[in-house]
Amino acid sequence: MKSEEKYDYLIVGSGLFGATFAHEMTKAGKKCLVLDKRDHAGGNIHCKKIEDINVHWYGAHIFHTNDKFLWDYVNQFAEFNRYTNSPIANYKGELYNLPFNMNTFYSLWGTKTPKEAKEEIARQIKHLNIGEPQNLEEQALKLVGTDIYEKLIKHYTEKQWGKKATELPAFIIKRLPVRFTYDNNYFNDKYQGIPIGGYNKIIDGLLDGCEVRLNTDFFEDRTKWLSLAEKIVYTGKIDAYFDYRFGELEYRSLRYELEVHDTENYQGNAVMNFTDAETPYTRVYEHKHFEFGTQPKTVTTKEYPVKDAQNAEPYYPVNDEKNMHTLKKYQDLASKEEKVIFGGRLAEYRYYDMHQVIASALLKSKNELKNE
Numbered sequence: 506m507k508s509e510e511k512y513d514y515l516i517v518g519s520g521l522f523g524a525t526f527a528h529e530m531t532k533a534g535k536k537c538l539v540l541d542k543r544d545h546a547g548g549n550i551h552c553k554k555i556e557d558i559n560v561h562w563y564g565a566h567i568f569h570t571n572d573k574f575l576w577d578y579v580n581q582f583a584e585f586n587r588y589t590n591s592p593i594a595n596y597k598g599e600l601y602n603l604p605f606n607m608n609t610f611y612s613l614w615g616t617k618t619p620k621e622a623k624e625e626i627a628r629q630i631k632h633l634n635i636g637e638p639q640n641l642e643e644q645a646l647k648l649v650g651t652d653i654y655e656k657l658i659k660h661y662t663e664k665q666w667g668k669k670a671t672e673l674p675a676f677i678i679k680r681l682p683v684r685f686t687y688d689n690n691y692f693n694d695k696y697q698g699i700p701i702g703g704y705n706k707i708i709d710g711l712l713d714g715c716e717v718r719l720n721t722d723f724f725e726d727r728t729k730w731l732s733l734a735e736k737i738v739y740t741g742k743i744d745a746y747f748d749y750r751f752g753e754l755e756y757r758s759l760r761y762e763l764e765v766h767d768t769e770n771y772q773g774n775a776v777m778n779f780t781d782a783e784t785p786y787t788r789v790y791e792h793k794h795f796e797f798g799t800q801p802k803t804v805t806t807k808e809y810p811v812k813d814a815q816n817a818e819p820y821y822p823v824n825d826e827k828n829m830h831t832l833k834k835y836q837d838l839a840s841k842e843e844k845v846i847f848g849g850r851l852a853e854y855r856y857y858d859m860h861q862v863i864a865s866a867l868l869k870s871k872n873e874l875k876n877e
């Protein structure tokens with residue numbers, strides 16, 4: 506460390522990336538300072554306790570991974586329950602199981618065997634002659650046919666992303682399993698669950714022993730913060746770091762409406778997706794079901810898409826061609842910043858799940874220690 510530098514690492518953002526990086530470096534004897542502009546740590550996995558229920562403040566978060574190492578890593582900080590995500594799709598009052606599986610196919614078409622279901626899908630798309638799917642619509646049609654596309658995908662997706670399904674990349678829909686078994690588990694991963702007591706336990710465990718300053722925006726005194734540490738870990742928006750010089754990257758945003766109900770059980774499931782075009786919200790979460798709660802009241806969150814996303818919380822990167830082209834220019838600049846490590850959903854502009862963010866932070870911290 507040079508004389509004016511007080512920290513080995515200044516970490517901008519206390520989300521899973523920043524907190525994991527800080528944890529690994531603190532463990533290795535480095536001095537870290539973590540900043541966050543919000544009034545709490547944890548980024549988007551933050552939970553607030555309401556009516557004794559852990560409310561996922563920035564939308565439902567279900568931890569899932571195939572990687573035993575990552576599963577053991579998070580289990581150091583909290584015990585996980587056996588929650589399995591099985592959302593229900595509500596299309597104009599008709600209910601269907603998600604992800605798309607034999608239960609969904611039976612409800613729609615009365616098909617009872619995988620062979621019958623596959624034949625029905627093939628019959629629906631035969632005339633479309635889809636080759637290698639070029640966008641989300643083609644990908645969805647190819648996977649599940651026209652009925653499911655119309656009832657459960659098209660309107661939900663267009664409402665959620667504020668774009669035509671033909672303008673969205675195919676990979677978004679490939680996140681969802683399509684199964685020819687009667688299995689309503691939304692994820693294929695070996696390990697899945699919710700930390701008992703909420704996600705804050707994980708963040709608190711990761712940040713234990715680190716100095717954290719909340720309500721502190723890096724950009725309000727960038728020069729000061731840069732001078733304080735030998736290296737910077739930046740987990741905010743990459744375009745913001747470079748003063749938007751190549752223009753703004755696009756994000757999809759959400760707005761949440763919380764309700765407390767004076768009833769024990771409101772919708773009977775943690776997640777319900779509203780897949781029609783008319784219902785203005787996309788999902789309703791009932792938080793107690795993530796932890797099998799038996800509290801006398803219940804808390805729900807309605808998730809609404811936000812139209813003017815550029816002035817709202819940047820939740821999801823829009824990884825289409827135009828944005829990826831702009832991203833490349835920012836990445837070229839980032840690669841020249843020797844003092845700065847860019848990481849996480851916003852700085853890497855990637856649709857990362859939690860386990861992937863942790864994996865990325867572990868890899869980058871390991872490389873740092875190796876290169877010393």
Ligand code: FAD
Pocket residue numbers: 517518519520521522523540541542543546547548549550563564565566567568569721722723724740741742759820821848849850851857858859860862
């Ligand atoms: P973030 O959590 O966004 O943290 C970044 C932090 O940096 C924030 O706290 C922010 O305030 C701070 N920051 C930014 N700029 C500045 C600045 N200038 N100065 C100071 N601080 C700054 N993943 C799953 O695995 N399962 C799920 O079910 C799941 N559901 C999701 C649902 C929703 C609605 C969303 C949006 C995401 C979901 N994810 C899920 C993804 C998960 O939230 C992310 O992978 C993970 O939280 C990203 O961590 P991060 O540290 O990269 O970013």
Ligand code: UDP
Pocket residue numbers: 594603657658659661662665677678680681778780
């Ligand atoms: N999707 C859909 N209908 C659903 C659920 C998901 O069409 O009922 C599509 C939609 O395009 C969405 C994508 O699948 O953006 C990925 O869904 P996922 O649940 O992984 O989205 P996330 O939880 O990240 O918002």
